[in-house]
Amino acid sequence: MDLYSQRGVSAQKEDVHLAIQKLDKGLYENAFCKICPDFIAGDDSWVNIMHADGAGTKSILAYLYWKETGDISVWKGIAQDAVAMNLDDLLCAGIYDNFLFSSTIDRNKKLIPGEVLEQIINGTQDFFDELKKMGIHIHYLGGETADVGDVVRTIAVNGTMAVRWPKNKIITNEKIKEGNVIVGFASDGKASFETAYNSGIGSNGLTNARHDMLQKYYSEKYPETYEPSLNQEVVYVGKYKLNDELNTVSRNEIPAPGLTIGKLILSPTRTYVPLMKILLEEYFDKINGAVHCSGGGQTKCMKYLPKPLKIVKNNLFEPPLIFKLIQENSGVADKEMYQVFNMGHRLEIFTDEISAAKMIAIAGQLNIAAKIIGRAEESGKKELHLKVGEKWLVY
Amino acid sequence: MDLYSQRGVSAQKEDVHLAIQKLDKGLYENAFCKICPDFIAGDDSWVNIMHADGAGTKSILAYLYWKETGDISVWKGIAQDAVAMNLDDLLCAGIYDNFLFSSTIDRNKKLIPGEVLEQIINGTQDFFDELKKMGIHIHYLGGETADVGDVVRTIAVNGTMAVRWPKNKIITNEKIKEGNVIVGFASDGKASFETAYNSGIGSNGLTNARHDMLQKYYSEKYPETYEPSLNQEVVYVGKYKLNDELNTVSRNEIPAPGLTIGKLILSPTRTYVPLMKILLEEYFDKINGAVHCSGGGQTKCMKYLPKPLKIVKNNLFEPPLIFKLIQENSGVADKEMYQVFNMGHRLEIFTDEISAAKMIAIAGQLNIAAKIIGRAEESGKKELHLKVGEKWLVY
Numbered sequence: 001m002d003l004y005s006q007r008g009v010s011a012q013k014e015d016v017h018l019a020i021q022k023l024d025k026g027l028y029e030n031a032f033c034k035i036c037p038d039f040i041a042g043d044d045s046w047v048n049i050m051h052a053d054g055a056g057t058k059s060i061l062a063y064l065y066w067k068e069t070g071d072i073s074v075w076k077g078i079a080q081d082a083v084a085m086n087l088d089d090l091l092c093a094g095i096y097d098n099f100l101f102s103s104t105i106d107r108n109k110k111l112i113p114g115e116v117l118e119q120i121i122n123g124t125q126d127f128f129d130e131l132k133k134m135g136i137h138i139h140y141l142g143g144e145t146a147d148v149g150d151v152v153r154t155i156a157v158n159g160t161m162a163v164r165w166p167k168n169k170i171i172t173n174e175k176i177k178e179g180n181v182i183v184g185f186a187s188d189g190k191a192s193f194e195t196a197y198n199s200g201i202g203s204n205g206l207t208n209a210r211h212d213m214l215q216k217y218y219s220e221k222y223p224e225t226y227e228p229s230l231n232q233e234v235v236y237v238g239k240y241k242l243n244d245e246l247n248t249v250s251r252n253e254i255p256a257p258g259l260t261i262g263k264l265i266l267s268p269t270r271t272y273v274p275l276m277k278i279l280l281e282e283y284f285d286k287i288n289g290a291v292h293c294s295g296g297g298q299t300k301c302m303k304y305l306p307k308p309l310k311i312v313k314n315n316l317f318e319p320p321l322i323f324k325l326i327q328e329n330s331g332v333a334d335k336e337m338y339q340v341f342n343m344g345h346r347l348e349i350f351t352d353e354i355s356a357a358k359m360i361a362i363a364g365q366l367n368i369a370a371k372i373i374g375r376a377e378e379s380g381k382k383e384l385h386l387k388v389g390e391k392w393l394v395y
Numbered sequence: 396m397d398l399y400s401q402r403g404v405s406a407q408k409e410d411v412h413l414a415i416q417k418l419d420k421g422l423y424e425n426a427f428c429k430i431c432p433d434f435i436a437g438d439d440s441w442v443n444i445m446h447a448d449g450a451g452t453k454s455i456l457a458y459l460y461w462k463e464t465g466d467i468s469v470w471k472g473i474a475q476d477a478v479a480m481n482l483d484d485l486l487c488a489g490i491y492d493n494f495l496f497s498s499t500i501d502r503n504k505k506l507i508p509g510e511v512l513e514q515i516i517n518g519t520q521d522f523f524d525e526l527k528k529m530g531i532h533i534h535y536l537g538g539e540t541a542d543v544g545d546v547v548r549t550i551a552v553n554g555t556m557a558v559r560w561p562k563n564k565i566i567t568n569e570k571i572k573e574g575n576v577i578v579g580f581a582s583d584g585k586a587s588f589e590t591a592y593n594s595g596i597g598s599n600g601l602t603n604a605r606h607d608m609l610q611k612y613y614s615e616k617y618p619e620t621y622e623p624s625l626n627q628e629v630v631y632v633g634k635y636k637l638n639d640e641l642n643t644v645s646r647n648e649i650p651a652p653g654l655t656i657g658k659l660i661l662s663p664t665r666t667y668v669p670l671m672k673i674l675l676e677e678y679f680d681k682i683n684g685a686v687h688c689s690g691g692g693q694t695k696c697m698k699y700l701p702k703p704l705k706i707v708k709n710n711l712f713e714p715p716l717i718f719k720l721i722q723e724n725s726g727v728a729d730k731e732m733y734q735v736f737n738m739g740h741r742l743e744i745f746t747d748e749i750s751a752a753k754m755i756a757i758a759g760q761l762n763i764a765a766k767i768i769g770r771a772e773e774s775g776k777k778e779l780h781l782k783v784g785e786k787w788l789v790y
Binding site for chain 2: 009013040049156
């Protein structure tokens with residue numbers, strides 16, 4: 001049994017997919033989000049989408065950081081995580097403006113006081129205010145905060161978005177085909193719209209990252225941060241404490257001064273919306289498909305192919321520091337790393353080579369590294385080949 | 396410290412209200428739900444609402460029942476709870492059709508297998524199919540199921556709805572005034588659209604109900620069902636097991652044959668939508684206000700008054716059996732019971748006496764007991780007087 005399964009998480013979520021198989025699949029079965037008719041306003045040329053996601057177990061890292069340092073502002077990052085995970089899924093369906101948002105927060109009141117809720121809720125509005133300055137409108141319509149300490153150990157921060165969008169401006173992924181190149185947009189670095197270095201971690205794989213990176217110290221001091229039946233061999237088995245400074249623990253090049261393990265792993269999920277707004281406004285017709293490399297990492301794209309294709313990713317980014325550290329600590333094989341973490345780019349677009357060059361240039365203006373990381377080739381089956389170092393990983 | 400606080404739940408949610416005080420309040424500050432402009436379609440004569448709620452700790456009862464009896468279908472009731480808690484809030488803003496729905500489910504995969512997810516997700520669709528036969532349309536647009544065992548002990552089942560509605564058909568509660576009578580619609584019984592006796596419990600106060608009703612047996616056998624730091628003096632301190640038959644444990648009249656404590660407490664939240672669809676279609680202009688007596692119970696109405704008024708409820712329903720049993724077990728005073736549980740009616744409408752009689756008659760046709768339970772009187776302040784037996788409770 002792999003580490004991930006032992007910890008009660010599944011990157012592929014097989015049984016969840018089984019559970020939802022009887023539900024209607026929407027208008028376009030390969031689209032990144034479920035696209036529905038315009039139930040809400042009854043116009044055939046528009047569609048409706050509702051989408052839910054959250055910060056997952058990243059909230060536990062915020063909890064540990066807050067308890068250890070007293071810095072309550074760390075919760076603002078969790079607010080951003082819950083929003084960006086929704087937003088960036090919707091971007092991949094072609095939607096980049098005029099979102100409705102509602103929060104769903106479940107907390108254990110014994111451990112999470114109102115001040116934390118304030119940080120999350122006001123942090124959500126602050127994030128929307130920042131995006132508004134870039135012409136992206138998210139309306140905060142409300143939400144529910146429930147005191148359910150018998151259900152939740154610490155806190156679960158989720159969000160749901162609702163949108164209405166012109167049907168002819170949706171990315172359905174149906175145009176993905178042989179000959180397309182795949183542009184990867186880096187998950188790490190400091191984009192022009194970010195105020196600090198982003199590690200690229202996003203909000204996926206955090207259960208593993210936390211246990212693999214952090215010391216047993218946290219197991220003993222904070223038993224409220226993990227399922228008690230877990231074998232201690234998979235609980236907080238790393239080398240680090242949250243306030244360890246990178247320059248004292250890593251031989252790797254440090255991407256920004258003053259970084260700690262805590263800041264690195266809690267780096268709020270980058271949203272690509274400022275970039276996608278431009279790409280969708282200028283190159284919509286050239287975007288054959290778009291994938292948010294969230295749960296499933298670099299294998300995520302395989303769920304959205306409209307037909308048998310061989311996906312070859314032979315020019316992936318060098319993994320950002322965070323992923324190197326996770327792998328150094330866990331000893332997990334590359335094959336698992338690439339299906340749990342994004343490993344360098346969290347957004348990819350299928351397009352032609354000429355458009356790719358233009359998109360890469362626009363990303364550069366926003367200080368987001370981008371390049372052609374691979375291509376789609378003709379094949380009799382759906383297959384994925386990742387080149388990692390000199391090796392090929394085949395899925 | 397009252398029992399409720401010791402268990403880490405607050406009927407009044409004071410610190411949650413503090414946390415959201417900086418957020419925009421919507422177009423009508425006394426409305427039961429936050430009403431926003433029609434961001435999604437840009438029509439001045441329409442409004443948008445998003446609303447989130449869930450089954451809360453009722454999911455723990457389903458978990459215990461399923462573990463003890465093997466009856467996995469009990470999870471379908473939790474699906475109904477998560478939907479009805481949203482739906483009935485929206486009814487009180489005047490909305491009764493054409494809802495979009497999205498699920499948010501957080502589970503501990505170690506304890507909750509895919510089969511449980513199937514029951515919840517398919518149970519949600521089944522409930523929508525039933526409502527559709529009555530002319531009420533809820534579109535299931537999708538959702539997120541996350542494996543977050545380090546955050547969630549068992550499972551949290553939440554839902555979010557999005558609606559668009561004509562602005563001139565919204566109940567804002569602004570018309571509530573002195574002289575209005577209050578019609579209460581029973582939470583218990585067997586409505587014409589229900590297939591079994593409904594205890595009236597809804598999905599509020601379940602943390603208390605569970606601990607007050609059930610035996611210490613559950614504390615020892617299922618430590619995953621409560622916050623471990625709780626004083627054992629407030630954990631599963633009741634007399635009952637879930638499969639206890641009512642006729643062996645209660646001197647009260649049994650409302651339906653074969654009822655067990657488990658069935659009583661897990662009774663799925665009644666939705667009033669079949670009733671409210673008729674009332675809103677026929678008597679919209681006569682509905683001065685509407686309140687879903689959820690968290691806050693019989694005191695809930697006080698949050699939605701447009702001005703100082705004395706609310707007198709002097710003709711409340713006899714509390715249904717479930718509430719009598721909870722109080723017998725807990726010894727909690729009436730004053731707290733009435734602000735935690737609905738105690739007999741979960742929906743109330745402010746109207747005039749003539750319209751009240753018509754609404755009561757319509758409820759009767761659906762086999763929902765209804766009567767004038769009180770009135771609004773002129774006052775210099777907002778005050779609430781409940782007559783319980785021969786006593787008056789003043790809030």
